[in-house]
Amino acid sequence: xxxxIVGHSVPKVDAKAKVTGKALYAxxxxxxxxxxxxxxxxxxxxxxxxxxxLAQALAVPGIVRIITKEDLPGLKNHGLIFKDQxxxxxxxxxxxxxxxxxxxxIGESNIQVRKAIKKIKVEYxxxxxxxxxxxxxxxxxxxxxxxGNIVCTHKLDKGDIVRxxxxxxxxxxxxxxxxxxxxxxxxxxxxxxxxxxxxxxCIWAATQWLHDTxxxxxxxxxxxxEKIRIIQPAIGGAFGKREDIIAQLHLAIAxxxxxxxxxxxxxxxxxxxxxxxxxxxxxxxxxxxxxxGTLTAWEATVIGDTGAYASSGPAVVHKGLxxxxxxxxCPNVRGVAYTxxxxxxxxxxxxxxxxxxxxxxxxxxxxxxxxxxxxNPIELRLKNAYQVGSTTPNGQKxxxxxxxxxxxxxxxxxxxxxxxxxx
Amino acid sequence: MGDNRLMIKVTVNxxxxxxxxxxxxxxxxxLRDELGLTGTKEGCGKGECGACTIxxxxxxxxxxxxxxxxxxxxxxxxxxxxxxxxxxxxIQEAFIRQGAVQCxxxxxxMVLSAKxxxxxxxxxxxxxxxxxxxxxxxxxxxxxxIVDAIKDAAEVMGGGGDER
Ligand code: FES
Ligand code: FES
Numbered sequence: 001x002x003x004x005i006v007g008h009s010v011p012k013v014d015a016k017a018k019v020t021g022k023a024l025y026a027x028x029x030x031x032x033x034x035x036x037x038x039x040x041x042x043x044x045x046x047x048x049x050x051x052x053x054l055a056q057a058l059a060v061p062g063i064v065r066i067i068t069k070e071d072l073p074g075l076k077n078h079g080l081i082f083k084d085q086x087x088x089x090x091x092x093x094x095x096x097x098x099x100x101x102x103x104x105x106i107g108e109s110n111i112q113v114r115k116a117i118k119k120i121k122v123e124y125x126x127x128x129x130x131x132x133x134x135x136x137x138x139x140x141x142x143x144x145x146x147x148g149n150i151v152c153t154h155k156l157d158k159g160d161i162v163r164x165x166x167x168x169x170x171x172x173x174x175x176x177x178x179x180x181x182x183x184x185x186x187x188x189x190x191x192x193x194x195x196x197x198x199x200x201x202c203i204w205a206a207t208q209w210l211h212d213t214x215x216x217x218x219x220x221x222x223x224x225x226e227k228i229r230i231i232q233p234a235i236g237g238a239f240g241k242r243e244d245i246i247a248q249l250h251l252a253i254a255x256x257x258x259x260x261x262x263x264x265x266x267x268x269x270x271x272x273x274x275x276x277x278x279x280x281x282x283x284x285x286x287x288x289x290x291x292x293g294t295l296t297a298w299e300a301t302v303i304g305d306t307g308a309y310a311s312s313g314p315a316v317v318h319k320g321l322x323x324x325x326x327x328x329x330c331p332n333v334r335g336v337a338y339t340x341x342x343x344x345x346x347x348x349x350x351x352x353x354x355x356x357x358x359x360x361x362x363x364x365x366x367x368x369x370x371x372x373x374x375x376n377p378i379e380l381r382l383k384n385a386y387q388v389g390s391t392t393p394n395g396q397k398x399x400x401x402x403x404x405x406x407x408x409x410x411x412x413x414x415x416x417x418x419x420x421x422x423x
Numbered sequence: 424m425g426d427n428r429l430m431i432k433v434t435v436n437x438x439x440x441x442x443x444x445x446x447x448x449x450x451x452x453x454l455r456d457e458l459g460l461t462g463t464k465e466g467c468g469k470g471e472c473g474a475c476t477i478x479x480x481x482x483x484x485x486x487x488x489x490x491x492x493x494x495x496x497x498x499x500x501x502x503x504x505x506x507x508x509x510x511x512x513x514i515q516e517a518f519i520r521q522g523a524v525q526c527x528x529x530x531x532x533m534v535l536s537a538k539x540x541x542x543x544x545x546x547x548x549x550x551x552x553x554x555x556x557x558x559x560x561x562x563x564x565x566x567x568x569i570v571d572a573i574k575d576a577a578e579v580m581g582g583g584g585d586e587r
Contacts, residue, residue, distance in 0.1 A: 011519050018527030019515040019534060021462015021502035028461035186466045186474055186528040186562045236464070236528030237562050268467045 014234065023234040026190040026205050031261040034192070035064055036110040037254050038264060040103040040117050041274060042095035044126055045343040046144070049091055051123040052102055060119060062112035065258050067104040069093070072253065078220040078245055080212065080348070084145060085309040087220060087249045094127070096144055097308035097343050099274030106254050106262060133282070133305040133340040144308065144341040151310050154318040156300070156335035158393050164297025164332030168288025171297075172369050176285070176361035181278035183350055187236020189266040189275060193251035195259050200227050201252045206235040208242040217249050221256075228252065240349030241276050244311055276348035279304045279316055283361035285324070288332075289369055293380045298393070300324035300335035304347070304354075311348035313339045319354035322394050326362035327404040328384040333393040378422065381408055431495040435460070436504030444491040451475045453491040454501060462502035462531045466560070473559030476532035477501050483539045485558075502531035505538070514538055517576035518569070525563035532559050537573045546577060 017023035054066050069075065069090025077083040086093070089100050103120055107113040128142045135141055136149040143149055165171060191205030201223075207213045210230045218225045230248070247264050254262045266274070281304045288297035302321045306313030321337035350356075370377035385404040391397050412422065428443040435458060444453060451468075454460045454477070463486055466474030470488040477486045478500040506512040514537050517523075524530050533556060540547050540555035547555065552573045553566075561569065 009522075012522070012524060014527070015519040015524045016511070018524045018530050019502075019511065019518050020506070021460075021531045023527055024461070025464075025528065027465070028455075030456075030459075184562055186472060186526065186560065187464070188466065235526055237526045239562070268469070 018234070025187050025234045025236045026192060027187060027236070027265055029192040029204055029233065029263065031192065031194065031263075034261040034263050035106050035108060035258060036113050036264065037104060037106045037251065037262045038110070038113045038117055039101045039250055040105065040120050040122075041270070042089070042098050042100040042102060043122050044095065044124060045098050045129045045131075046127040046142075047095050047124040048127065049089055049093060049095060049102065049122065049124050051121075052091065053121040054103065056119040056121070057105065057116040060107070060112055060116040062108035063105065063116045064108065065106045065254075066116070066120075067106075067253060067257055068102065071257075074222050075253075076220045076222065078216045078249060079310060080216075080244060080312050081314050082151070082310045083219075085311075085346070087253065095124075096341075097345055099345055100308070101250065104250050104254050106258055110265075129343045131342055131344055133303050133338075133342055136340050136342050137303070137338065144343065149341045151306060151339040151341055152314045153339075154321055154337045156321055156324070156333060156393050158334075158391070158395060159332035161297055161299060161332045161334040164330075165288045167290065167296040169291045170369070170372060171286060171288050172365065172372060173284070173286045174365055174368060176283045176364055178281050178357040178360055180280050180344070180347070181350060182272055183237070183239040183241040183276075183278075185237030185239060185241060188268060189246045189271050190264060191247040191251050192261060192263045193255040194261045195255045200229055201255055202229045202231060203248050203251055204231045204233050205246070205248050205251070206238060206242050207232060207248065208238050208240070212243075213245055213248055216245060217252050220249055221252060239351050240312075240353070243349045244276050244346075246275055273345060275345070276311055276350070277307070277345055278350035279306060279313065279320070279347040279354065279357065281305070281317065281320055281354075281357040281361075283320075283324070283358065285361060285365050287365055287369060289373065291373065293370075293373060293375045293383045295325070295328060295330040295384050297332045298325050298330040300333070302335065302337035302358075304337065304339050305342050305344060306339050307342055307344040307346035309346040310339070310341075311346045312353070313347060316347070316349060316354040320358045322392070323355045323358045324362060325393055326359060326366075327386050328362070328366070328381070329386055329390040330384070330393070335393065376422075378408065378412055429492045429495075431492055433494045433497055433499060435499045436501060442491075446490070446492055448491040449487055450477075450489040450491050450494050451486040453494070454486060454499075460501050460503050464528055464531060466528065471560070472529075473532045473536065474529055476535045476559060478535050478539060481542070483536055483558075500535065500538075502534060505534060512538075513579045514541070514573070514576040517572040517579060521568050521572035521575055523565055523568040523572035525561075525565050529559055529561040529563075533561065533569055537576065540573060541577055541580060545581060547573070549574070
């Protein structure tokens with residue numbers, strides 16, 4: 001091979017800076033005259049805010065400014081797919097999960113800011129808190145967003161599902177559930193913002209989609225895109241979480257008001273409460289199979305809990321559905337997926353983008369089928385695994401580079417080499 | 424603040440500091456906010472993740488769990504004190520060589536834990552290495568490469584090569 005990059009092991013470009021501790025993450029940025037920012041989160045997971053009393057908080061020494069929605073009536077919602085998420089919730093408006101923000105507090109030191117936050121008094125009227133997406137889908141459930149609790153529905157139809165089930169010798173039905181997963185990027189969420197002389201807002205924060213974040217911050221604030229600059233420092237992990245806006249918008253709002261550099265670092269608890277999660281999903285699979293293990297029909301219902309805001313939910317849950325048969329070929333598939341609002345922390349992208357949750361469900365289903373048929377689970381998989389010429393549930397023909405069977409065989413070999421026994 | 428500040432003497436990376444510290448100030452904040460040594464990271468503030476690992480009087484400690492005044496009279500090594508300023512320490516070189524650095528946020532703590540392992544035993548077994556870094560979380564989950572890097576460093580530094 002020519003050249004010295006492709007086919008060679010090349011040290012990571014910033015590895016030296018990272019092993020010496022010189023790499024600067026958003027947490028490591030300091031500026032002269034810098035202020036600290038923290039936000040007041042919602043006191044309850046679903047409520048209408050009636051009053052926010054700042055008097056005592058403003059009296060805490062070192063507090064420079066407290067910003068609420070009342071200061072920014074023109075502030076627009078943001079969001080990756082739907083603009084359904086407010087950066088600030090105002091009087092008469094609803095909080096939809098305990099991570100929603102009521103006030104942005106800025107002061108000379110982090111200790112003072114945290115003290116002031118505790119002194120803000122909030123009055124609110126509680127609403128039914130929905131934590132179960134099945135409850136959210138019921139007729140009489142309170143609606144979390146005006147358009148209803150089902151964000152969107154996706155469907156899948158391949159072959160003839162009725163014929164598929166008629167051809168089956170055995171039909172297996174199961175329901176599987178997965179739970180919220182937190183990314184726990186080792187670097188806590190953090191950022192620093194400055195206001196340049198020409199009023200451009202510069203934001204240093206770990207961001208996976210810089211350009212989307214930039215456009216979204218600008219539209220929410222009603223500013224031209226050129227007035228927002230996002231600068232990427234070293235990123236202490238992202239795993240999908242940092243596709244969403246986290247502190248960027250609050251920092252931009254704050255720096256515009258106080259005209260001094262503003263920094264924030266979330267506590268770990270706050271990050272867990274307020275930032276995206278892996279979607280919990282419910283999978284209902286009805287699978288038809290012949291005595292010899294050949295799949296004939298696969299019917300799937302997928303319900304994804306996207307929490308208080310859609311984030312990447314519509315795409316993630318949709319992908320969960322499209323992967324419902326995993327790497328196994330089934331000629332007849334029908335499915336429907338619902339992306340549902342609840343009052344849980346919003347869920348978004350995380351490593352696998354919906355395919356991970358589904359893997360748990362379809363692999364469990366395959367094991368249960370193997371047991372019922374008395375077939376070795378490896379054989380069942382090899383019998384149905386994709387190969388060149390297979391078609392996925394959404395009709396994509398696989399015409400090259402399909403390594404599933406080879407992978408299964410090699411995995412079995414490795415397992416046996418390490419002393420594993422296959423029964 | 425002000426009145427009840429405490430006077431401490433502490434040696435960090437061979438440099439002696441005499442400092443006035445707030446009694447509630449944590450060691451991690453002293454290092455990062457006051458001495459500007461931001462190579463020490465904070466991941467949890469709860470003694471769980473090891474991102475804030477430093478070596479104090481020869482032992483690894485989580486600097487988020489120590490108050491600054493408790494470090495009075497101690498000798499501290501942070502990531503900035505590894506290597507001699509110009510040259511990297513062999514452990515740092517091994518981390519780069521073995522691809523043990525991903526996002527890098529756990530790396531300073533991992534490197535210091537690795538040093539503590541090798542200071543104690545220049546020729547550690549894989550199990551000793553794994554135990555030695557068990558207090559350091561890597562969320563990018565490159566543990567195998569980190570273990571490989573520590574083995575590699577042991578070999579380069581003169582121990583190692585012994586497959587125990
Ligand atoms: S920050 Fe100290 S152990 Fe996590
Ligand atoms: S390299 Fe990212 S946490 Fe270890």
